[in-house]
Amino acid sequence: MPRPSGWLRQLLISAAGLAIGLGSGLAVVRLQAAPSLLLASPSSGAVVSGQVRLYAWTDQPGLRDIQFLVSASPVGPLITSGDCVASWNTTAVKDGTYTVSALAHDATGTPVFSQAVSVRVDNLGPGLQLEVTDITDTEATIRWVTGVPADGRVEFGLSKAYGDGTRTYPDLVTTHAVTIAGLAPSTAYHYRIHSRASDGQVFTSEDEIFITEAPPGPEIELLSRTRGRTDPAGTIARPSADLPRVVRTDPAAPAVLGRQLTTARAQAFIEADARGLDYVPGEVLVRFKPGMTPADQQRALLALRSRPSVGDLDWHGEVAVLRDESQPDARILAAQLGGQPEVDYAEPNYLMRVRPRRARPPKPLASGPVGLTPNDTDFGDQWNLTAIDAPGAWDIQPGGRSDLIVAVVDTGVTTVNASFNLPLWTGTAIETRSIPFAMNPDLSAGRLVGGRDFVFSEVNGPVLDMDGHGTHVASTIAEDTNNAFALAGVAYNVRVMPVKVCLTYWDIQFTMSAAGITGFTPPTAGGCPINAIADGVRYAADSGAKVINLSLGGPGQSLTLRAAIQYAVQRGAFVAIASGNEFTSGNASSYPAADAASIDGAMAVTAVGRSLNHAGYANTGNYNEIAAPGGDFDDGGINGLIWQVTLNPLVIDPFDVVFPVFNVYAEVAYEGTSSAAPHVAGAAALLASQGITDPATIEAILAATARDLGAPGRDDTFGAGLLQARAALFGFGIRK
Amino acid sequence: MRPSRLAWSSVLLACVAFATPAAAQGAGPRPPGVPRPAIGLGVRAFVSFDRLSMTASQSFDAVLDTHTFTAPGGGVDVTGLVKGVFARVAFSRASADGERAVIVDGRAVRLGIPLRVELSPVEIGGGWRQPLDRRARVVGYGGAGVLLLGYKETSDFAKPGDDVDERFRGWTIFAGADVDLWRGVMAGVEYQYRRVANAIGEAGVSQAFGETDLGGSVLRVVFGFRR
Numbered sequence: 001m002p003r004p005s006g007w008l009r010q011l012l013i014s015a016a017g018l019a020i021g022l023g024s025g026l027a028v029v030r031l032q033a034a035p036s037l038l039l040a041s042p043s044s045g046a047v048v049s050g051q052v053r054l055y056a057w058t059d060q061p062g063l064r065d066i067q068f069l070v071s072a073s074p075v076g077p078l079i080t081s082g083d084c085v086a087s088w089n090t091t092a093v094k095d096g097t098y099t100v101s102a103l104a105h106d107a108t109g110t111p112v113f114s115q116a117v118s119v120r121v122d123n124l125g126p127g128l129q130l131e132v133t134d135i136t137d138t139e140a141t142i143r144w145v146t147g148v149p150a151d152g153r154v155e156f157g158l159s160k161a162y163g164d165g166t167r168t169y170p171d172l173v174t175t176h177a178v179t180i181a182g183l184a185p186s187t188a189y190h191y192r193i194h195s196r197a198s199d200g201q202v203f204t205s206e207d208e209i210f211i212t213e214a215p216p217g218p219e220i221e222l223l224s225r226t227r228g229r230t231d232p233a234g235t236i237a238r239p240s241a242d243l244p245r246v247v248r249t250d251p252a253a254p255a256v257l258g259r260q261l262t263t264a265r266a267q268a269f270i271e272a273d274a275r276g277l278d279y280v281p282g283e284v285l286v287r288f289k290p291g292m293t294p295a296d297q298q299r300a301l302l303a304l305r306s307r308p309s310v311g312d313l314d315w316h317g318e319v320a321v322l323r324d325e326s327q328p329d330a331r332i333l334a335a336q337l338g339g340q341p342e343v344d345y346a347e348p349n350y351l352m353r354v355r356p357r358r359a360r361p362p363k364p365l366a367s368g369p370v371g372l373t374p375n376d377t378d379f380g381d382q383w384n385l386t387a388i389d390a391p392g393a394w395d396i397q398p399g400g401r402s403d404l405i406v407a408v409v410d411t412g413v414t415t416v417n418a419s420f421n422l423p424l425w426t427g428t429a430i431e432t433r434s435i436p437f438a439m440n441p442d443l444s445a446g447r448l449v450g451g452r453d454f455v456f457s458e459v460n461g462p463v464l465d466m467d468g469h470g471t472h473v474a475s476t477i478a479e480d481t482n483n484a485f486a487l488a489g490v491a492y493n494v495r496v497m498p499v500k501v502c503l504t505y506w507d508i509q510f511t512m513s514a515a516g517i518t519g520f521t522p523p524t525a526g527g528c529p530i531n532a533i534a535d536g537v538r539y540a541a542d543s544g545a546k547v548i549n550l551s552l553g554g555p556g557q558s559l560t561l562r563a564a565i566q567y568a569v570q571r572g573a574f575v576a577i578a579s580g581n582e583f584t585s586g587n588a589s590s591y592p593a594a595d596a597a598s599i600d601g602a603m604a605v606t607a608v609g610r611s612l613n614h615a616g617y618a619n620t621g622n623y624n625e626i627a628a629p630g631g632d633f634d635d636g637g638i639n640g641l642i643w644q645v646t647l648n649p650l651v652i653d654p655f656d657v658v659f660p661v662f663n664v665y666a667e668v669a670y671e672g673t674s675s676a677a678p679h680v681a682g683a684a685a686l687l688a689s690q691g692i693t694d695p696a697t698i699e700a701i702l703a704a705t706a707r708d709l710g711a712p713g714r715d716d717t718f719g720a721g722l723l724q725a726r727a728a729l730f731g732f733g734i735r736k
Numbered sequence: 737m738r739p740s741r742l743a744w745s746s747v748l749l750a751c752v753a754f755a756t757p758a759a760a761q762g763a764g765p766r767p768p769g770v771p772r773p774a775i776g777l778g779v780r781a782f783v784s785f786d787r788l789s790m791t792a793s794q795s796f797d798a799v800l801d802t803h804t805f806t807a808p809g810g811g812v813d814v815t816g817l818v819k820g821v822f823a824r825v826a827f828s829r830a831s832a833d834g835e836r837a838v839i840v841d842g843r844a845v846r847l848g849i850p851l852r853v854e855l856s857p858v859e860i861g862g863g864w865r866q867p868l869d870r871r872a873r874v875v876g877y878g879g880a881g882v883l884l885l886g887y888k889e890t891s892d893f894a895k896p897g898d899d900v901d902e903r904f905r906g907w908t909i910f911a912g913a914d915v916d917l918w919r920g921v922m923a924g925v926e927y928q929y930r931r932v933a934n935a936i937g938e939a940g941v942s943q944a945f946g947e948t949d950l951g952g953s954v955l956r957v958v959f960g961f962r963r
């Protein structure tokens with residue numbers, strides 16, 4: 001379509017003789033070059049359809065003629081008088097990208113060229129709404145919609161050459177579905193669709209990619225779950241050499257890719273990051289009212305422009321995820337669905353963040369006993385454990401019961417020692433490398449139980465932490481202690497259940513590269529979608545976890561997540577939740593922490609620094625229930641942070657490395673309420689080990705035995721006060 | 737406070753009840769055949785078995801699952817200091833085992849940490865004794881005194897400063913009667929009210945309940961002799 005505003009802007013600038021840029025830089029450059037012929041319409045980058053008006057303008061009198069060109073071919077008549085206007089029928093050409101320009105001649109016959117603009121012809125109106133459904137290891141169904149009745153043809157293959165064949169059908173329809181069978185498992189296929197309307201107009205899509213599922217059965221063989229001791233004398237960059245790691249280079253590399261994190265979803269995370277969204281674009285969670293039949297549900301879904309089918313819903317218990325790529329603004333989708341009488345509620349699939357605040361440099365893993373109790377080599381750095389009197393608690397309950405399970409719902413805690421062939425963009429090409437993973441050398445393999453991945457790999461596959469946040473949290477809760485090695489954890493005998501619900505840079509980058517998409521993912525892309533967190537929390541509760549740690553949060557209040565936390569509490573699991581790190585950036589309420597105050601058995605945990613003052617980043621608010629050490633660089637520098645063993649950031653930081661290795665661990669310092677919450681989770685685990693099993697009672701005890709800080713009694717900065725693990729276990733006598 | 741009024745009323749009634757015969761004893765001629773009551777200093781030594789019910793009942797219930805103790809003890813009354821006036825020194829000791837606890841919504845959650853509570857009260861006081869029959873076999877008495885209460889809480893896993901071993905000062909009032917069973921061997925019963933204010937309540941479960949008094953009511957049975 002013509003862009004008169006752009007044209008007027010050009011004209012005004014030109015008339016004023018200004019060489020300053022009120023518009024784009026491009027416009028300024030062209031004016032400085034004193035062009036005598038400007039293509040005013042269409043504008044560069046425009047998406048056009050139907051009849052398109054071509055319009056040129058000149059400030060140079062005496063032009064003899066002018067001819068519009070589309071991809072160097074003349075369009076419209078040779079204009080010798082009147083306005084420089086012509087019409088271009090785009091329905092006569094295939095959808096695609098074209099270059100539009102104008103060629104004039106002055107009185108002497110000298111050619112005068114306008115600038116060339118690139119436009120995209122798209123005659124499909126609202127778009128193809130292209131999607132791939134029902135993907136199995138050998139089949140996939142490609143669906144799309146055309147604005148007018150048309151036939152269908154799909155080209156597909158292992159590359160953009162589409163060498164594997166085509167699937168066609170002659171019927172003229174607007175809703176198209178083509179099933180392709182005989183595909184290879186775990187393989188990325190390129191495809192492109194064509195539809196020809198009765199008037200001969202052809203619609204053609206861009207190149208797209210889907211990945212087939214792996215064949216049934218485990219593909220990633222767990223060859224060893226035992227581990228040895230990391231040589232503490234090693235350097236930071238040295239892999240944990242003593243681990244029985246890299247036991248196999250998995251030939252089926254894509255087995256860990258594309259199971260749950262599809263390319264489209266990875267792109268959605270990138271889009272969310274680019275646009276600063278706190279939800280997954282185009283995804284809503286919907287819960288229908290009780291008693292609604294599928295027909296009722298379908299009636300509600302018809303409120304959406306895309307008219308999704310009930311069969312397209314991805315059910316997670318009573319809540320369904322609806323993915324609607326035609327409307328990326330999930331708030332609109334939620335509002336449209338939420339207004340339907342059949343719907344209990346609909347909400348965007350909010351993205352929670354783990355927001356790691358890590359400090360450098362990490363320290364190599366240290367070993368050798370020290371004259372402290374416990375004897376972990378660098379226990380002296382763990383002021384945080386002293387602050388909550390963990391050693392005193394261990395006198396009463398040494399590390400908790402070994403059959404008690406604490407779930408870490410986070411970025412994961414790696415559960416295998418193995419390598420996988422994974423593709424990555426190097427900056428010039430996509431290369432496949434063997435990427436090693438190893439388990440935390442200071443968290444005994446036998447203490448990991450029931451790990452599950454809800455966002456990245458296959459559900460029953462290994463859990464892979466590609467960030468380090470989840471591992472750091474798990475270490476605070478349960479790092480091996482009194483083993484003359486590295487650091488200590490609060491509840492060092494309990495079992496840890498790694499539940500991966502958060503995606504970070506490498507999860508997305510691997511997925512994008514596997515799909516053949518070049519370029520680097522924004523380092524900040526990722527997040528923890530509500531549906532995954534809710535699934536993870538429910539899974540943990542159903543799998544026997546008595547304590548759940550949620551070191552994540554965001555501004556979006558989700559009924560789905562709240563219900564999941566309530567469910568977990570009802571199942572007997574205490575939930576510790578980080579209260580957020582946004583104090584200096586608006587101090588907005590963080591969820592699900594802000595929900596915890598009204599759930600007996602779930603606690604919002606804020607943070608203190610080494611001096612036991614409010615950590616500068618930690619949210620304040622009436623939902624804060626208890627404080628725990630979260631570290632604060634402004635209160636003691638690097639010695640004021642929370643040191644635990646986790647993945648060494650030097651070898652996984654996307655700013656530093658192209659090919660990461662996930663088998664190198666170090667002592668790493670974090671700050672944040674993310675680090676505070678696991679202290680409470682650990683203390684709760686100790687209490688539960690003492691036989692205090694009711695989550696609400698655990699919460700009450702932790703609050704009643706906290707050390708009052710700030711204003712007397714409960715306050716918004718510290719809640720009930722600083723967690724005191726020993727006091728919680730020791731309780732009260734009559735007088736003291 | 738209601739217990740205090742009740743106790744004082746008991747003492748007052750006892751004193752009034754005993755006062756009239758005492759006056760008659762010194763004023764009128766003794767009827768023939770009535771033995772002469774003991775004159776001059778005497779001793780009443782006894783062992784006692786107290787049933788102690790603590791005023792801070794919620795606090796003790798929370799930790800010990802009871803707020804009553806059986807407390808053996810003993811004492812000496814020196815009688816006849818001035819007419820019916822006597823002085824007393826007595827002691828008893830009570831203990832009970834329980835668990836440390838946290839109060840949640842008014843209910844106690846026991847934490848499995850063993851806790852022993854010991855009470856060691858010493859009474860120093862005096863009162864008035866008054867025979868209640870002509871032969872003075874039955875003697876009633878009432879009095880008051882200072883209570884020095886030794887109080888201990890000891891717990892497993894305690895660190896220095898966690899346990900309690902302190903002595904508090906309070907007061908007690910009492911009234912009772914004893915009977916000469918055979919040649920000075922006597923038995924008796926006594927009611928005692930004790931108040932030890934502000935001994936608890938600043939921490940511990942007593943703080944949660946707002947209880948501050950380590951006193952209580954005592955029903956005492958005594959055996960001994962009197963001369």
